Amino acid sequence: MLHKVDDILSKHALRRTAFRQELLKIFIESGSRALSHTDIEEALGDHDRITLYRTLKSFQDKGLIHEAVDGGKDTKYALCQNQCDVHHHIDHHPHFLCESCGVTYCMDEIKIPDFDLPRNYTLKGMHLALSGTCASCSKV
Amino acid sequence: MLHKVDDILSKHALRRTAFRQELLKIFIESGSRALSHTDIEEALGDHDRITLYRTLKSFQDKGLIHEAVDGGKDTKYALCQNQCDVHHHIDHHPHFLCESCGVTYCMDEIKIPDFDLPRNYTLKGMHLALSGTCASCSKV
DNA sequence: TATCTTTATGAAACAATGTTGCATAAAGTA
DNA sequence: TACTTTATGCAACATTGTTTCATAAAGATA
Secondary structure (H helix, E strand, O other): OHHHHHHHHHHOOOOOOHHHHHHHHHHHHHOOEEEEHHHHHHHHOOOOHHHHHHHHHHHHHOOOEEEOOOOOOOOEEEEOOOOOOOOOOOOOOOEEEEOOOOOEEEOOOOOOOOOOOOOOOEEEEEEEEEEEEOHHHHHO | OHHHHHHHHHHOOOOOOHHHHHHHHHHHHHOOEEEEHHHHHHHHOOOOHHHHHHHHHHHHHOOOEEEOOOOOOOOEEEEOOOOOOOOOOOOOOOEEEEOOOOOEEEOOOOOOOOOOOOOOOEEEEEEEEEEEEOHHHHHO
């Protein structure tokens, strides 16, 4: 695991510090679930608030994580799947916020369908934020 | 105008206070442009910050305005077109954030296309947040 | 390994944003 | 008008995010 973590860090030109290794590990373990600031703070245990803000920003800038826009009030972050780097993010999958358990999922397998934009508008970014009840909560 | 404003307020069971009349007027004048907290504060001139927070919440609860999820960091609000009320919001149009001028537009004329959700997920809400260059900024 | 340069960390102080409680004022109602 | 309900304005508080700066650690070089 530490090897995988270090691999990702160096691939994205990020120095391998203890904090970054730990944070990245948390993201990897969370899979397609996006993490809020609070989620991360709990997972980290004792840590420095400011360093977390800065590390999240670095991770985002370098293309390791993306902001999961889910329409909720907390900003959440999730691992990028692959080809994101410092130059561009390609995170065009929907995010689903479960109103029951509060978890946000990256729906990597779903493609956002095409649609027509009014004349003279140029599209660069796109977020589809869904909400409702997730599979686990539906079963109960 | 004041007549129209009062009409809307009473239709949504909101007392007609000077503050609400003024705020609603600002929203009506902004048309399909969504307003950030800052936009509103500037338009209002001298006012009470807390009352603004509370009035925005009332307007939202009663179905006068909706939050325009645009993927940006400032929350923005825009007038609901019609059939929203205290029971439900029906604001399923995309929002477009112009990266050049910072304005967010409600794209009421565009319908968010359908897509398939994984098994056992129930969809309740939906936001399509677009960004890029708006028509006015493209022309320059 | 020892040294140097660059970048990250941690702490304090600050700034911005949003919330709660409460007394007063105003709106709607009889 | 008197009465009831709701909104306003203020203070105090809580939360969230940012800036500055000295120190520590990482990566590079010899």
